[in-house]
Amino acid sequence: MKHQIRYFYLLAVTSTFLSGCGANKHQQTSLLPLIIKPTERVALDNRYVIAAVQDYLKQKHAPPFSQYDFMRVDLDKDGWQDALIYITTPYGKWCDINGCTLLVLQAKEDKFIPAGEIFSLRSPFYISDTLSEGWRNIIVRVSGRTEKAKNVVLRFDGTEYHGNVATLPAERTMLHPVYARAFP
Numbered sequence: 001m002k003h004q005i006r007y008f009y010l011l012a013v014t015s016t017f018l019s020g021c022g023a024n025k026h027q028q029t030s031l032l033p034l035i036i037k038p039t040e041r042v043a044l045d046n047r048y049v050i051a052a053v054q055d056y057l058k059q060k061h062a063p064p065f066s067q068y069d070f071m072r073v074d075l076d077k078d079g080w081q082d083a084l085i086y087i088t089t090p091y092g093k094w095c096d097i098n099g100c101t102l103l104v105l106q107a108k109e110d111k112f113i114p115a116g117e118i119f120s121l122r123s124p125f126y127i128s129d130t131l132s133e134g135w136r137n138i139i140v141r142v143s144g145r146t147e148k149a150k151n152v153v154l155r156f157d158g159t160e161y162h163g164n165v166a167t168l169p170a171e172r173t174m175l176h177p178v179y180a181r182a183f184p
Helices: 002-020 046-059
Strands: 067-073 082-089 099-107 112-121 125-132 135-142 150-154 178-182
Touching (some): 046 099, 046 112, 112 135
Antiparallel strands (some): 125 178
């Protein structure tokens, strides 16, 4: 709606300008529609995030008392604020001794769609400035297990972020500049 108003305003200004600049009033002029690209995208309201999480919980047959926290961050650098959902309750469904579940939701124009489901990680974790397939990497510290503590990087594979941090290899060095800290 906002863009339509801009279009009609520019159309009116342009036609007024052309008629006032000595254009022959008997001459037929046709104005081509102006295409205006938005400079900034409007973030979807948080109620869209909550609706997407409720749909996800329903599909997973989650208990009605499931609890979660979420934060908004542009993971794919498309101008839309995506969402990270950290599901923390109930223990046994979403969490185990090694951590809880992280759901990644990609923002589209009028909804959020799942872009990854990562199991058993503990907060905090970090959103990196480095990219994989155009999406920000997520850095996680894995500790409190039988193996030695390690830092792992969750990478987008072109379709989604994948699954279990315990199976990912350790990062030898942390050369990932941090963009944001998630769930401190």
